[in-house]
Amino acid sequence: MSATVSRSPGALAVAAVQGISPYVIGKPISELTRELGVTDIVKLASNENPLGPSPLALAAAQAALADTLLYPDGNGFDLKDALARHHGISTSQVTLGNGSNDLLILLAEAFLDATRNAVMSQYAFAIYGLVVQATGATAKVTAALPTWSAMPNGHDLQAMLAAIDTDTRLVFIANPNNPTGSWVDDASLRHFLDAVPDTTLVVLDEAYFEYARRMGCTDGSTLLSRHPNLVVLRTFSKAHALAGLRVGYALSHPDVANMLNRVRAPFNVTIPALAAAQAALTDTEQAPRAVAMVEAGLAQLQAALPQLGVRLFPSAGNFVLADVAVDGRTGQQVYEALLRHGVIVRPVGGYGLPRCVRITIGTIEQNQRVIAALQHCLTSKA
Ligand SMILES: Cc1ncc(COP(=O)(O)O)c(C=O)c1O
Structure with missing residues (x-):
């Protein structure tokens, strides 16, 4: 093996691949616990279905x-x-x-x-x-x-x-x-x-x-x-x-x-x-249960979040794009503040939507955690 390494072996990859910015996944629960020591975490960041499979x-x-x-x-x-x-x-x-x-x-x-x-x-x-x-x-x-x-x-x-x-x-x-x-x-x-x-x-x-x-x-x-x-x-x-x-x-x-x-x-x-x-x-019953949960959850978020100054965009998925730029905050700042409350959502600055976060619609209890955490983050000056 040569003593001096003049170039990274990664530079041998084809140019098209070198130009790619890797996809950013939703933060895993275990990572948040490791990083901030937070437990009792609600992850609403990857559009998963909390009711689980059939x-x-x-x-x-x-x-x-x-x-x-x-x-x-x-x-x-x-x-x-x-x-x-x-x-x-x-x-x-x-x-x-x-x-x-x-x-x-x-x-x-x-x-x-x-x-x-x-x-x-x-x-x-x-x-x-x-x-x-x-x-x-x-x-x-x-x-x-x-x-x-x-x-x-x-x-x-x-x-x-x-x-x-x-x-x-x-x-x-x-x-x-x-x-x-x-x-x-x-x-x-x-x-x-x-x-x-x-x-x-x-x-x-x-x-x-x-x-x-x-x-x-x-x-x-x-x-x-x-x-x-x-x-x-x-x-x-x-x-x-x-x-x-x-x-x-x-x-x-x-x-x-x-x-x-x-x-x-x-x-x-x-x-x-x-x-x-x-x-x-x-199983013809499991997916409709998830759909009903999402309908109820969306109504719950729609009733609570606009009162905090958050704009929710129309959604046909099990998630909602939320403009959380209250008092000049960025989506990334709100995302980080929510992490400290044990709530993981998805920042979407990388998509060119710096004012927003994406929230997966969860159970009534999970949605309540997001609402309460957002209320705290958006009404405090911190
Ligand atoms: C629009 C869209 N297409 C495709 C996928 C890929 O999903 P999967 O590879 O789990 O089937 C996702 C996952 O988030 C998605 O949001």
Whole structure:
């Protein structure tokens, strides 16, 4: 080994990867305890579902552990079959992912390179920009709808359409979007899909679909037969509360699934995850409980927070974007003050929303903790 090291081995990475700013995750509970010695912590920072998964899913995952000496079924036959039946489509249209995040990476790997571009909105889910950048492709970011519009911070579909050119292979629509909570209405989405050229795939990210249905959001899976260039992403991480097991899926034309499967790691979904997801699909009561909790929680936050001078933006997800810039405070300052009260929310300065934090909607008790902590932080001068 040479005595002098003249360059960091990290400098050997491809330029596109060197240019990436890593994704910032919600602060884990254990980290807050380590850093500030705070216990009795409420984490409302990663849009998890505090009610937890279906007991059927947990039992299936536990039973499946007995098989973990084996590799999983690399084709995920049983889960794909169940999903195909659930959505009334063919198994050849389903691709499984290690969370839907995995599918975002696979879509970028399969459809982008340095000669191509992808279109997305300002404030869109941060992973879109990261996966595009990693391929060396260009991210074309269109301005979001203004805060005074009917859908504050939302995707401007007209602007996104205008940004699509002959080299655009992917356009990302988060419905609803994280962190803004904004969504696109059914008629606008259909009009958009009709107008997008067949040289561009529309990635319709429905991670929060179960929560969004109450706002009339479209079920993208019903539009697949009409639009061969549509890819719908779903996940078991949110309403199904299986975030820790990592399982999501893409619904698409079979030819798109075929391409995704060429770059997919052969055993990307584990045995307990496959079993839990399949069982979760059979439980028709668990997700609606989470939706009811979110509806009640949103009403609770809406009743309390505007009285503190906090503006809540409309949301179709299980989270809400809150403008907490009371008396000139930044979202980051409020986030840090809340940490000292044992409440973890998500600062979104990195998204270009420095006045805001994103709050996951929790149980009535958890929401009360956020309200009380915000009341303390925003009414004290500290
Ligand atoms: C809009 C959106 N898409 C996709 C994901 C990825 O979720 P997962 O990889 O857990 O399926 C998230 C997670 O927060 C999200 O907010």
